[in-house]
Amino acid sequence: MHEHLRVIVADDNPVVRAGLTALLSGREDIDVAAQAADGREACEAAVRHRPDVILLDVRMPGVDGIAALPHLVRIAPVLMTTYSRESDIVHEALRLGACGYLVHGEFTADQLVDAVRDAKLGRPHFTHTASNALLATVRDGYAPATPHRASSSATRKAFAGTPSQQQADMAHSLLSQREGEVMDLIASGMTNQQIAATCFISQKTVKNHINRIFAKLNAASRGQAIAIWHGLSPTQGGPTHG
Template sequence: MSLIRVVVADDNPVVRSGLVALLEARGEAEVVAEAGDGREAIELTERLRPDLVLLDVRMPLVDGVTALETLRRLTRVLMLTYTDDAEVIRAAVRKGASGYLVHGTFTADELAAAVRDAAGGTGNPLSSAAVSALMAAVQEPSQVNVARSADHVRFGLSMREAEVMDLIARGLTNRVIAAKLFLTEKTVKNHVNRIFAKMAVDNRAAAIARWLGTAGGDR
């Protein structure tokens, strides 16, 4: 199995060295370069074409969210930062980040899995803060229905599946969705399984990101 080629971009050298050690110790990734600011991250990515960039948000010269606009056209980008501001999270996911992880909310195993999923395009790893920020963006049903009116066509969902997905995006559980739509919980679960299959995701966080049209895999 070939190693995942990664560029680590963070203005804190201690954080960078820790990430490099974590990633390379597992034998799945090779850190091909380190960047201390967004401009350097873009230059290195253009030259080296890695499989993934791990990108901090708050960096000098060019911040991470701004750099993301260029980087996402070159490779996949996983935001990895201490910033848990909801507006920043939504901006990053909207601009094409393949995932958003907040330091202190994941284990080494979870980071390794996130790198595999983001680099391979098989998932959109999101910390709980990121999930909450995305859900908050679609809390009002009227806003959801207007913004997502054509998404059932894009993903091949039935109207009922689109209705269920709208409620998932508002953070509702299968039990609550069942009560709202006058369905059994088993029926809702079946709808959710079909939705995940059609949207090519395996969890609610990734489904929400794609439903908002902001997942990295939609570029």
């Protein structure tokens, strides 16, 4: 038996709202407590009904989903359900606290229901376009260096430049391609849970990657690792939580 869940569906398209509501209402453990046509209505409904999970579209008139997201995540887990598949939007939604990102046409009714149930438990879900968009963002900003350690002579040539650039280049040369991808996701502000979902690996595997990254970079925290990765001073490295 699953825990009974109350859900709010926010989308400006009444056909989409009705469709999502019908898919969810057919399950004994899920009730759609309210529908909303924009971010403002979603916030008002969330305050009034105190749902367990909120389904939220991105593009809506007035207050859109991205603008409403920081307010909604304080009330309940938010699962993005949208046609918007641009990588910057996917990334921004996750940065603002969304627990998953489902692109319409890429999930079945059962997958939607599983995503809603898991959202309540803090388990993220992504459809393939959202996952690919996140990985594309990482790869566009990361030119893989020679995997693992370069020879000492090659290293000396590669690190000709400013001290900060030398530090960043050295960091990139020490990590494998997968570790580099994980490090980029860390630098983007993602949690271990979000990294696991993006890379289709377990959180335990993410932790193993991070432990190896910290060892190779001689870093004691995420913030220090980010500073080394980008050739910044330690005070510029961002969050220092583990």
